[in-house]
Amino acid sequence: MSGFFNSSIGRKYAMALSAFFLIIFLVIHLAVNITSLFSEDLFNQLSHFMGTNPLIQFAMQPVLIFGVVFHFIMGFVLELKNKGSRNVKYAKNNGSANSTWMSRNMIYSGLVILAFIVLHFIDFWIPELNTKYVQGDMSGMLAGEEGFRYFEELQHKFVEPWRVGAYIVAFILLALHLLHGFTSAFQSVGATMGRKKTMKNIGKAYSILIPLGFIVIALFHHFNH
Amino acid sequence: MNLTLKIWRQKGPQEKGKMVDYKVSDISEHMSFLEMMDVLNEQLVNSGEEPVAFDHDCREGICGMCSLHINGEAHGPDRGITTCQLHMRMFKDGETITIEPWRAKAFPVIKDLVVDRTAFERIQQAGGYISVNTSGNTQDANAIPISKHAADEAMDAAACIGCGACVASCKNSSAMLFVGAKVSQFALLPQGQVEAVDRVKNMVAQMDLEGFGNCTNTGACEVECPKEISLENIARMNRELVKASLIKF
Numbered sequence: 340m341s342g343f344f345n346s347s348i349g350r351k352y353a354m355a356l357s358a359f360f361l362i363i364f365l366v367i368h369l370a371v372n373i374t375s376l377f378s379e380d381l382f383n384q385l386s387h388f389m390g391t392n393p394l395i396q397f398a399m400q401p402v403l404i405f406g407v408v409f410h411f412i413m414g415f416v417l418e419l420k421n422k423g424s425r426n427v428k429y430a431k432n433n434g435s436a437n438s439t440w441m442s443r444n445m446i447y448s449g450l451v452i453l454a455f456i457v458l459h460f461i462d463f464w465i466p467e468l469n470t471k472y473v474q475g476d477m478s479g480m481l482a483g484e485e486g487f488r489y490f491e492e493l494q495h496k497f498v499e500p501w502r503v504g505a506y507i508v509a510f511i512l513l514a515l516h517l518l519h520g521f522t523s524a525f526q527s528v529g530a531t532m533g534r535k536k537t538m539k540n541i542g543k544a545y546s547i548l549i550p551l552g553f554i555v556i557a558l559f560h561h562f563n564h
Numbered sequence: 565m566n567l568t569l570k571i572w573r574q575k576g577p578q579e580k581g582k583m584v585d586y587k588v589s590d591i592s593e594h595m596s597f598l599e600m601m602d603v604l605n606e607q608l609v610n611s612g613e614e615p616v617a618f619d620h621d622c623r624e625g626i627c628g629m630c631s632l633h634i635n636g637e638a639h640g641p642d643r644g645i646t647t648c649q650l651h652m653r654m655f656k657d658g659e660t661i662t663i664e665p666w667r668a669k670a671f672p673v674i675k676d677l678v679v680d681r682t683a684f685e686r687i688q689q690a691g692g693y694i695s696v697n698t699s700g701n702t703q704d705a706n707a708i709p710i711s712k713h714a715a716d717e718a719m720d721a722a723a724c725i726g727c728g729a730c731v732a733s734c735k736n737s738s739a740m741l742f743v744g745a746k747v748s749q750f751a752l753l754p755q756g757q758v759e760a761v762d763r764v765k766n767m768v769a770q771m772d773l774e775g776f777g778n779c780t781n782t783g784a785c786e787v788e789c790p791k792e793i794s795l796e797n798i799a800r801m802n803r804e805l806v807k808a809s810l811i812k813f
Binding site for chain 2: 342343346347348349350351352417420421423424425426427428429430431432433434436437438439442443445519522523526527528529530531534
């Protein structure tokens, strides 16, 4: 199979498989975060579980990081290869006549999402690693020990309007990325179902509802802290 | 109709090309696009200029020779047609029409609007065939039972005329619709099974070798294809390659 993954189609497959993985991850991430809208306690407990469970921390998390990094690197590699396949550009090219804006600009929506992930890592992931593995505080408690710190930290992050704005822009771009990417991943692995009307509608619903969920969470905590 | 044409002129494969403006007048809206090009060339010959080189052969939409990227689209603004089937009534009087050759690294320009599409032939030679005994003992193909559904789908895939509009329209210059169609027309039929594993592997390897880009499922090829070849053929090729790679490492 090594020959397969070196072929153009094999790379398409790899891109789609990492996409499926990230599509599932987004659902889990949203499912956890959405609890913060109605139950501080549940959100804290879920966050503590996700943040301290060894299976999630040392098995799932590295796989996730690999999936994200792989999807980005492969995306860039393919984009460069594809750009190089047309050495002279058209003087006039009417791309909108035959394809969607989303499908033609995956690299740009992807770059915005990458920038967002960097911000997101600086906001949450790096401080989390620092608290748990550098300072060695695995308790998940606030400094005064008056309860879990997760909900407090989440609310604190969405005080500044610029960050809420950045999150909204990034999630709109994520929606655009998914509007092409969701069904495209099915087509890449050769699944005809991606072209069926039902699947297209599921794709549309997913692409809009998931990012919208994250936007609602950011706005909710901005106005309710 | 009076038109302004912006046409890519390039003396040879190594020469630098440029867009040149031409005026044509009294063009009938009933003319095909290639007939309009003929009028322009007659005009150029009469004034002692070099006529514009462009590919054409049957002029009835089945040979796959005519190409041309017209106003930013392969075979122009109409759907399900080749350039020879494009009528001038699709354009407005006084319009400026931009005419360019197919643009892809794997389709180098030979002259003006003519590109070298032999990359497609090399892909075909890599596996787009079946081995049949032709010594006089050939079995009648109709003796093999084939479902109506498979026969229809194979026929739809076989409708590909190899014009290269898919490559020209694709933002990645990918040839996957062409190769997908060529793989599919055999993959769907019992006669194609004998060489199925090697066919898809060799054709995809040759496609990659020729320098075509990678498909990102924009679907532009399917829209611009004069024979309306479905994207389903690309999905089938992808499945065929996985199957072949599992059977033969």
